[in-house]
Amino acid sequence: MISFDLTxxxxxxxxxxxxxxxxxxxxxxxxATLAGMEMLLAGGNAVDAxxxxxxxxxxxxxxxxxxxxxxxxxVWDGQLHGLNGSGRSPKALTLEQCANLQQIPDRSWLSxxxxxxxxxxxxxxxxxxxxxxxxxxxxAIRYAEAGYPVSPxxxxxxxxxxSRYLPLQGAEFQPFKSVFFPGDRAPSVGEIWRSPAxxxxxxxxxxxxxxxxxxxxxxxxxxxxxxxxxxxxTLADLAHHQADWVEPISTHYRGVTIWEIxxxxxxxxxxxxxxxxxxxxxxxxxxxxxxxxxxxIEAMKLAFADAYRxxxxxxxxxxxxxxxxxxxxxxxxxxxxxxxxxxxAQPGLPNGGTVYLTAADPDLMVSFIQSNYEGFGSGILVPxxxxxxxxRATGFSVEAGHPNQIAPGKRPFHxxxxxxxxxxxxxxxxxxxxxxxMQPQGHVQMVVNLVDYGMNPQAALDAPRWRFLxxxxxxxxxxxxxxxxxxxxxxxxxxxxxxxxxxxxxILRQHGVLMAASEPRADGLAIAW
Numbered sequence: 001m002i003s004f005d006l007t008x009x010x011x012x013x014x015x016x017x018x019x020x021x022x023x024x025x026x027x028x029x030x031x032a033t034l035a036g037m038e039m040l041l042a043g044g045n046a047v048d049a050x051x052x053x054x055x056x057x058x059x060x061x062x063x064x065x066x067x068x069x070x071x072x073x074x075v076w077d078g079q080l081h082g083l084n085g086s087g088r089s090p091k092a093l094t095l096e097q098c099a100n101l102q103q104i105p106d107r108s109w110l111s112x113x114x115x116x117x118x119x120x121x122x123x124x125x126x127x128x129x130x131x132x133x134x135x136x137x138x139x140a141i142r143y144a145e146a147g148y149p150v151s152p153x154x155x156x157x158x159x160x161x162x163s164r165y166l167p168l169q170g171a172e173f174q175p176f177k178s179v180f181f182p183g184d185r186a187p188s189v190g191e192i193w194r195s196p197a198x199x200x201x202x203x204x205x206x207x208x209x210x211x212x213x214x215x216x217x218x219x220x221x222x223x224x225x226x227x228x229x230x231x232x233x234t235l236a237d238l239a240h241h242q243a244d245w246v247e248p249i250s251t252h253y254r255g256v257t258i259w260e261i262x263x264x265x266x267x268x269x270x271x272x273x274x275x276x277x278x279x280x281x282x283x284x285x286x287x288x289x290x291x292x293x294x295x296x297i298e299a300m301k302l303a304f305a306d307a308y309r310x311x312x313x314x315x316x317x318x319x320x321x322x323x324x325x326x327x328x329x330x331x332x333x334x335x336x337x338x339x340x341x342x343x344x345a346q347p348g349l350p351n352g353g354t355v356y357l358t359a360a361d362p363d364l365m366v367s368f369i370q371s372n373y374e375g376f377g378s379g380i381l382v383p384x385x386x387x388x389x390x391x392r393a394t395g396f397s398v399e400a401g402h403p404n405q406i407a408p409g410k411r412p413f414h415x416x417x418x419x420x421x422x423x424x425x426x427x428x429x430x431x432x433x434x435x436x437x438m439q440p441q442g443h444v445q446m447v448v449n450l451v452d453y454g455m456n457p458q459a460a461l462d463a464p465r466w467r468f469l470x471x472x473x474x475x476x477x478x479x480x481x482x483x484x485x486x487x488x489x490x491x492x493x494x495x496x497x498x499x500x501x502x503x504x505x506x507i508l509r510q511h512g513v514l515m516a517a518s519e520p521r522a523d524g525l526a527i528a529w
Contacts (some may be wrong), residue, residue, distance in 0.1 A: 001423055002256065004456040004510055010463075011479070017458045017515045020528025024516040025049050026505035027357040028064075028434070030525035031148055032056040033518075035139035036359055037527050039131060046364040047075065047128035048136060051121045053357045054370050056140040058117075059198055060148055062180065063157040063376060064434070065355045067201060067213075068389040070113075071120035071370040072261050074248060074420045075128065076427045077363065082261050083123060084411075085243040087114030089393055090232035091408045098406055104394045107168060107379040109231040111391035113412065115213075117370050119243040122210035128364060137206040144202065144386070147194030150187045151523040158186035161375050168379050172229035176381035176388060198386030214238045218385065225382045248420070249321050251275050254451050256428065258443075259420040262321050263311045267417035270440035272303035274447060275330035276337075283452040288480075290487030293466055296448060297493070298337045300441050300468050306333075307440075312404035313411040340492040341472045354416050354439075356432035360507045360514050367418035367430035419443050421450075421508070429508035429515075431457075438467055438502040446504065457506040457517035465501040475499040 006017055018024070023046065025036035035056035036049035044052075050073070058066045071085040090113070098104060104111050125133050150158065158180075165173075166181055177184075179195060187193045204212045212218045219238045226233045249262045251271040258274060260267025276299035285291040310319050323329070336342065354371035371390065378391040395412035397404045404413045415436045421428035433442025442465070449460035467475040473494045476485055485495050503522040508515045518524035 002451065004450070004508065004515065005454060006456050006515070008456060009459055011459065015458055015462070015520060017456055017517055018526045018528045020514050020516070021512065022529050023049070023361045024507045024514040024526065024528035025053065025359045026507060026516050026518045026524065026526035027053050027057060028355055028503050028505065028519060028522040028524040029057060029061045029151060029154065030523060031060045031143060032357065033525040033527055038139055039136065040361070040529070042131060042135070044131040045128065046359040046361040046366045047124050048131045049359040050357060050366040050368045051125055051129070052136040052139060053359065054117070054121060054368055055137055055202065056143060057355045057357065057370065059140045059143045059195070061154050061355055062388065063154055063161060064372065065370045066372045066377060066388040066390070067118065068115040068377065068387045069117045069370055069372040070115065070390060070392055070414070070416065071117040071368065072265060072416055072418055073120060073124060074259060074261065074367040074418045074430070075124070076365040076420065077128065080248050080259055080420060080422070082246040082248040083120060083243055084246045084261060085116035085120030085123070086264065086392065086411050086414050087116040087241055088409050088411050089113050089406065090234065090237045092232040092234065093393070093406070094408055095398070095406055098398050101398050103398060104396055104406065106374045106391045106394045107164070109172065109226065109229070109380065111378050111393045112231065112233065112380065112389045113392045114233065114237050114241045115390060116241065116243060118205055118210050118213045119241060123243040133209055134206040137202050141199045141202050144195050144199035147192040149190045150193050152189050153523045155187065155189040157375070162186050164375065165379050170229070172231070172380050175383040176376070176379050179381055179386065180376060195386050197384050201385045201387060214241055218387070221385055222382050222387065249325065251325055253278055253447060255423060256451050257422045258447055259422065260417055262314065263317060264313050264411045265414045265417050266307055266311060266440055267419070267443070268311060268321055268324055269303040269307035270417070270443035271325055272306060272330070273299040273440065273444045275325060275327060276302060276334045277448070279331065279334050282448060287453045287463070288484060290484055290491070293484055293488060294491055295337070296444060297466055297468050297474055298342060300444055301342060302333045302336060303440070304437070304468065310403060311413055316403045316410065318403050343471045354434035354436070356418070356434045356503070356505055358430040358432065358505050358507045360429065360509070365427055365430050365507065367420050367432055369416040369418045369432055369434070371416045415439055417443065427509060429506065431504065431506040433502040433504035435500055435502035438500065441467055442502040442504055446506070457508050457515050461504055461506060461517050462520055467499060467501055475501070477501055
């Protein structure tokens with residue numbers, strides 16, 4: 001079993017790993033983390049905590065997720081289970097309606113698929129929950145009714161969204177703007193924001209066990225607003241939705257098994273990149289070296305080229321995930337890496353709005369991710385409900401014949417991916433990094449930091465990051481040494497400083513001790529007891 005040095009913090013800004021035995025929780029927003037701890041202290045388990053945190057995040061970090069979003073989960077209870085909570089496109093949405101478009105517009109009814117997050121909460125609780133379902137909603141309802149002070153990173157994201165959402169015209173966008181931009185502005189840091197409509201909707205979901213959202217009064221409100229403002233969702237679309245149990249996919253990397261949700265998610269891209277890196281002795285290079293960065297970037301670039309060509313709703317894929325994860329194929333791809341940067345096709349998907357959270361107790365470990373995709377999502381909010389609808393249909397391609405081509409009743413290519421680690425059949429723990437195409441790149445960097453460089457969870461999250469954009473273009477965090485930036489430039493990478501590098505959480509188990517860590521790039525908090 002690999003071991004982590006809990007005293008090694010190589011980066012000046014490092015926090016310390018939080019340690020406990022009975023339970024641990026971590027999210028990108030402290031109030032949401034406290035909601036999870038509230039469930040543990042009430043006698044709940046890790047699933048109760050995870051669902052409560054997911055619900056709370058729809059209120060306290062609305063810039064990244066909401067009631068009208070999607071969710072995925074990996075849960076360990078002695079074996080690993082995968083849950084795909086993503087929704088499908090409306091049956092009335094067809095390629096013909098998207099004719100002459102280069103891509104699906106991200107703020108429009110065309111971008112809205114069936115929201116799946118509520119079904120994920122419902123399904124996880126039904127299988128493992130110990131506390132009453134309504135109890136899991138109590139913190140979120142409290143935050144929505146009484147209000148809460150907007151945290152710094154959320155306020156920055158909210159302010160940044162003004163330029164995208166305030167100019168929107170049309171009846172479908174007005175309820176959204178009145179809820180999230182009262183007075184035509186974003187709330188500032190520390191300003192109290194409240195939404196009674198969120199509280200009422202969460203109460204209705206709690207009391208109905210989630211049924212109101214898909215087959216009851218809330219479903220009718222969603223559909224009525226769609227019909228009145230040019231939307232495509234119907235009662236049948238909502239009623240037919242369900243979260244699906246799926247078999248997680250994995251690869252082995254230097255004795256550790258990395259697990260991801262299978263397509264339609266992009267987690268397979270992280271596994272393909274790790275398969276390529278398996279044949280490289282990364283540990284033979286210093287962590288902060290041009291060689292280590294170059295190999296990782298080029299492996300990720302090759303994995304993205306395949307993911308964006310082949311990954312789609314699994315019922316429409318030309319290749320299976322077994323084909324893409326073949327070790328023989330990884331050898332072929334590895335041989336394409338040269339001393340200088342390759343130039344490949346553009347990934348071409350937008351930055352995302354996502355939250356990752358994790359919870360653990362002695363029996364269960366939960367890796368959970370939830371998103372409205374591009375920021376707040378579509379810019380469409382169902383009046384008097386607080387339900388901001390996501391824009392996942394922008395993950396579809398409009399290219400004729402592409403496996404991810406938009407079609408009725410189909411799941412789009414999905415960016416949100418929870419991660420999990422095992423070794424010799426035993427759980428090491430959960431991890432995730434938010435941020436659309438940054439997510440598989442973040443997963444690769446977390447695994448490399450843990451396995452190749454022996455970092456503990458907090459140091460792994462704190463370490464400087466890179467991000468591949470397109471062709472030869474990459475981003476480096478400002479904390480990356482200038483000598484590495486210069487060396488990558490010499491290798492024909494087009495280097496730019498700054499940008500968005502994701503936000504993650506992690507809980508690992510070592511010798512019966514839970515090690516919880518939260519992302520320094522967010523307002524997050526990890527708690528263990």
